[in-house]
Amino acid sequence: MIMRTACCGQRRVAAVLVAVWLFASTSVAEERSRPPVLPKDTLPKEIDLDAAMKKLKLLGGAPPDNPLTKEQVALGRRLFFDSILSKNRTLSCASCHQPEHGFASPEPKAVGIHGQTGRRNAPALMNRALGIRQFWDGRAATLEEQALQPIVNSQELGHSLEDVIVELRNDSIYVRLFRHAFAEADRTKQTETGGKYITSENLAKALASFQRTLLTGDSPVDLFQRGDYGSLSDDERQGLWIFESRGRCWKCHTGNNYSDEAFHNTGIGYGKEGRDLGRFEVTKRNLDKGKFKTPTLRAVGRTAPYMHDGSLRTLEEVIGFYNQGGTTDDPTLDRFIQPLGLSEKEMNQLVAFLRALSR
Ligand code: HEC
Ligand code: HEC
Structure with missing residues (x-):
């Protein structure tokens, strides 16, 4: 940092x-x-x-x-x-x-x-x-x-x-x-x-x-990835593992800044009246309806509330949202947004990992 x-x-x-x-x-x-x-x-x-x-x-x-x-x-x-x-x-x-x-x-x-x-x-x-x-x-x-x-x-x-x-x-x-x-x-x-x-x-x-000087990068997760295995607690380490495997988070939150810099529809805002169509407003392509830029996850412990409409108040709510998966009748929903079947404990571990990323 x-x-x-x-x-x-x-x-x-x-x-x-x-x-x-x-x-x-x-x-x-x-x-x-x-x-x-x-x-x-x-x-x-x-x-x-x-x-x-x-x-x-x-x-x-x-x-x-x-x-x-x-x-x-x-x-x-x-x-x-x-x-x-x-x-x-x-x-x-x-x-x-x-x-x-x-x-x-x-x-x-x-x-x-x-x-x-x-x-x-x-x-x-x-x-x-x-x-x-x-x-x-x-x-x-x-x-x-x-x-x-x-x-x-x-x-x-x-x-x-x-x-x-x-x-x-x-x-x-x-x-x-x-x-x-x-x-x-x-x-x-x-x-x-x-x-x-x-x-x-x-x-x-x-x-x-x-x-350009507002940079952050030296979190305990970075230290862990450089070989300092003591920098994460068991729960945080387990959260990292879920992030990179069953959670599918890394499919979009990838690279040094935890963003693929691409646009995805996670289902946030779907079905709401006057829905914000996101990337569609720029490209006018139907397949871009409801897509938003993948945000970085660095500092995310300090930036509540979350999502383009600020509709999720806590990291716990964000993980609960992903665990549920999106609605299947949303035509442009990203294919990686599916029910995850994580236990309460695993969801808390993911939150612990996200907090470690923000320290
Ligand atoms: C299909 C790509 C994709 C996957 C998979 C994905 N995300 Fe996201 N994530 C996004 C996009 C896009 C947004 C912004 C969505 C919006 O605002 O409509 C987002 C938003 C977030 C936010 C809110 C950040 C902020 O500043 O508001 C958090 C936290 C987050 N994701 C964590 C995760 C975690 C943890 C997982 C795994 C369980 C995950 N994401 C899986 C693409 C993805
Ligand atoms: C009234 C609140 C408000 C003020 C004042 C404001 N911003 Fe923002 N800023 C926003 C919102 C809301 C967005 C997202 C808008 C969108 O995506 O359409 C944003 C987006 C941004 C982004 C893009 C971030 C990203 O992740 O893509 C940058 C950079 C930024 N603002 C810098 C500035 C600068 C520099 C100023 C002063 C000149 C400023 N903002 C003033 C609310 C504000």
Whole structure:
């Protein structure tokens, strides 16, 4: 693990703060009129960029047209936690992608500007550098392509790119940070005003670079697989075995990031009114109805609730869902989704394994 994104102490403090906040809100009307609390940047002061770069390189690296630099990461980090990207300055990217939740949201469906509830669960942002498609339906190819969409989405940050650029150019700190990040290649330009470097393209590049440093990988499961057999308990080891055999989980949650980066229909949402058709919205192919991108399972212990619609509250519910298998009258149901016949004990072992993967 390159960055410890959550630590029990912080979580306890956060829980106490939430409790105090709830206690303090005396009436519902008052609560509604108050803007939501912006999540704090709880990452380590210095992001270990050397470690991140080394790891990224092993995993395929950053794209050649947007190499990772210290200046861009610092800028992207500031932008990610800044409400300047929302129309009324009440939300940041971190409002839905909260550091203490593995950069996912504790809400089943994302809550955006003016308290609007969106239609999907905000996914975890750990290891997105490894993703070959972004969003549950894969409609963005890169992190750069993805980054501007929440800014202009009327249910998310509800802003316009033109206005964001103007606001950033009026902010002397951003003027300096953009210049540092993007005039670097040509030092003679360092004296030029940073406003010139504040473009939507560079905004997207900086947000993408910061997100490429959100990496996790050194869990007890990884240690076990490298030969440190004492790193997993008996139950966790048994859970790993079920994951790789009778559970059929590995058929889709495969590779270093526990995702085949492909789209499958697991049956979630089937039969519900106004069903989200997922990948079908992008390809318009009938066989893609109800398919969603296989999410990573890393950090999954911190990212509840689960699935594209946030409909399963706990890991126990997720395993219960898979154990049941999908409905047979769902025409695009994946062939690997079948009743598993696991005992209560085996289901708990699978959960123990998933938790070990998140440590
Ligand atoms: C209002 C809540 C909300 C805000 C604010 C928000 N997001 Fe998201 N984010 C989501 C939801 C919901 C999805 C999934 C949407 C989908 O798949 O259609 C998502 C998806 C993503 C993904 C794709 C992850 C994956 O697994 O494919 C990335 C990357 C991301 N957001 C980054 C950002 C960045 C950067 C910002 C700020 C500029 C941001 N988000 C602001 C809710 C939000
Ligand atoms: C056919 C491919 C496939 C198989 C087999 C499969 N999964 Fe999944 N998994 C997915 C997809 C796709 C999703 C997202 C589904 C959705 O949101 O509609 C998912 C979601 C999840 C999630 C929720 C993650 C999140 O961030 O919301 C967990 C946990 C999970 N799977 C664990 C498992 C386990 C454990 C097994 C084995 C018992 C398993 N999966 C088998 C494809 C699969």
